[in-house]
Amino acid sequence: MKFTEEHEWLEAEGDLVIVGITAYAAEQLGDLVFVELPDVGTEVAKDDEVVVIESVKAASDILAPLDGEIVEVNEALTDEPTKVNEDATGDGWMFKMKLTNPSDMDNLLDEDAYKALIA
Amino acid sequence: MSGDKQTSLHGLHVELGAKMVPFAGYDMPVQYPMGVLKEHLHCRAAAGLFDVSHMGQVLIRPKSGDVADAARALETLVPVDVLGLGEGRQRYGFFTNEAGGIEDDLMIANRGDHLFLVVNAACKDADFAHMQAGLGADCDLEMIEGRSLLALQGPAAEGALASLVPAATDMKFMDVAVLDWNGCELWISRSGYTGEDGYEISVPDGQAEELARALLALEAVEPIGLGARDSLRLEAGLCLYGNDIDSDTSPTEAALNWAIQKVRRTDGARAGGFPGADRILAELAGGAARKRVGLRPEGRAPMRGGTILFADETSTTPIGEVTSGGFGPTIQGPMSMGYVTAENATIGNTIYAELRGKRMAATLTKMPFTPANFKR
Known part of the structure; x- marks a missing residue:
């Protein structure tokens, strides 16, 4: 699993990557009450706003971690946003994307580097 | 500290x-x-x-x-x-x-x-x-x-x-x-x-x-x-x-x-x-001239304090503003209160909020959103 400084995690699944927010980010945000997912097929560039989430406290944008295409979204979050708080790196995944340059993954943080970031 | x-x-x-x-x-x-x-x-x-x-x-x-x-x-x-x-x-x-x-x-x-x-x-x-x-x-x-x-x-x-x-x-x-x-x-x-x-x-x-x-x-x-x-x-x-x-x-x-x-x-x-x-x-x-009202947004997106309200999907003249808004855990949905002009303040009326550049519908609703439970 790889991480971004924006507190997202990415995990390779075949030629796709699964993207979500980290347990640390979910804890900081508090209980999520709303998730607005992107349309499947959307082409995104790194740092585009792709997901809107709202917690009990405030609204936040989730940015595209890398360039690519959104190929699947976790529709279950629409009705049960708190899945993100309960299982941020499992059932709380947000979308799957096909990366324009799969090797971009290599430039992201590994788990140790991410742990150091939030320490 | x-x-x-x-x-x-x-x-x-x-x-x-x-x-x-x-x-x-x-x-x-x-x-x-x-x-x-x-x-x-x-x-x-x-x-x-x-x-x-x-x-x-x-x-x-x-x-x-x-x-x-x-x-x-x-x-x-x-x-x-x-x-x-x-x-x-x-x-x-x-x-x-x-x-x-x-x-x-x-x-x-x-x-x-x-x-x-x-x-x-x-x-x-x-x-x-x-x-x-x-x-x-x-x-x-x-x-x-x-x-x-x-x-x-x-x-x-x-x-x-x-x-x-x-x-x-x-x-x-x-x-x-x-x-x-x-x-x-x-x-x-x-x-x-x-x-x-x-x-x-x-x-x-x-x-x-x-x-x-x-x-x-x-x-x-x-x-x-x-x-x-x-x-x-x-x-x-x-x-x-x-x-x-x-x-x-x-x-x-x-x-x-x-x-x-x-x-x-x-x-x-x-x-x-x-x-x-x-x-x-x-x-x-x-x-x-204006009145505090309750709002139930359609869908799940909360309309928070500061959200601007309009009478319909296209008008450019605001009719009011949300003052508090969030998610109601008991009612399992978003809720807001805010002020609208008196002529728009009828319970049951549908109005629109500008949310991230989109007009989203909300219904004027009687408050409280959950029944009070006082021991009179």
């Missing part, structure tokens, strides 16, 4: 794992490990304990010794029937200004030979100065130091408090009483700000933690932070001073006419005689 003040329960909050935030000059718990959603639901299902010690507690003692003189004096600052408030009873009120706006909202209790007030934390110093100037000639005022304030709210609150203080059961909604607990004097009111039955309990600082621990030791009681306090009061349709009412909002605009008794209105025995009476009395009779 911040320079924020701490309540006498600060150490307990930290021990319980609370996330602390600055609020009105105090370092307060916004949530405990349970989290805002579960805390909210727990309070509606059982009982929640809140630390509201940051709020101001004020005693008004009449120099004459006759509480009616204190009541008459306070009536010069609030458009409320204080003289008619019976001994051992409490009622909601607000300080008004010369422009007819609301300077703060508060609870007023008649305790036999004096009045006891609870005012908002952020306003307490200004309120005290305002009262000193207005009432100082007839009354001695005291801002209570050395007492904490706890709120115990929810359907299990009565059973919980009665296990420590049996006489609490005999109190009805808006009763106040001084009751003994382990030799210490508790000033209790049967009220709160969640829409649930419950109590507010003023306790000496030295016994506050012991009382909190005794309540938290009960199966039904969990500690609740400011986050859930906000969603509970919003579901209950209650105003947060500084968000939903402020020095520019009049009582009629704020849909608080119910808090101004007939005796203080035009043709009442003690009509007027409070700051801003000209405007406030005129609006009581003829209405105001």
Whole structure:
């Protein structure tokens, strides 16, 4: 699993990557009450706003971690946003994307580097 | 660390794992490990304990010794029937200004030979100065130091408090009483700000933690932070001073006419005689140009404070603004309150909010969003 400084995690699944927010980010945000997912097929560039989430406290944008295409979204979050708080790196995944340059993954943080970031 | 003040329960909050935030000059718990959603639901299902010690507690003692003189004096600052408030009873009120706006909202209790007030934390110093100037000639005022304030709210609150203080059961909604607990004097009111039955309990600082621990030791009681306090009061349709009412909002605009008794209105025995009476009395009779309303957004996206409201999907002239909004855990959906122009303020009306560049529909809804559960 790889991480971004924006507190997202990415995990390779075949030629796709699964993207979500980290347990640390979910804890900081508090209980999520709303998730607005992107349309499947959307082409995104790194740092585009792709997901809107709202917690009990405030609204936040989730940015595209890398360039690519959104190929699947976790529709279950629409009705049960708190899945993100309960299982941020499992059932709380947000979308799957096909990366324009799969090797971009290599430039992201590994788990140790991410742990150091939030320490 | 911040320079924020701490309540006498600060150490307990930290021990319980609370996330602390600055609020009105105090370092307060916004949530405990349970989290805002579960805390909210727990309070509606059982009982929640809140630390509201940051709020101001004020005693008004009449120099004459006759509480009616204190009541008459306070009536010069609030458009409320204080003289008619019976001994051992409490009622909601607000300080008004010369422009007819609301300077703060508060609870007023008649305790036999004096009045006891609870005012908002952020306003307490200004309120005290305002009262000193207005009432100082007839009354001695005291801002209570050395007492904490706890709120115990929810359907299990009565059973919980009665296990420590049996006489609490005999109190009805808006009763106040001084009751003994382990030799210490508790000033209790049967009220709160969640829409649930419950109590507010003023306790000496030295016994506050012991009382909190005794309540938290009960199966039904969990500690609740400011986050859930906000969603509970919003579901209950209650105003947060500084968000939903402020020095520019009049009582009629704020849909608080119910808090101004007939005796203080035009043709009442003690009509007027409070700051801003000209405007406030005129609006009581003829209405105001805008009105506070409840909103239920379609879909799940919350419409938060500051969101601009429109009559339809295309018009460019706003009709109002959201003042508080969020997710209602009990109603399982978003809810807001805000102000719209009087001609758009009909319950059932669909209006539109501009949310992230899109117009989203919302229905004007009667408040409270959840039925109140008071013990009348």
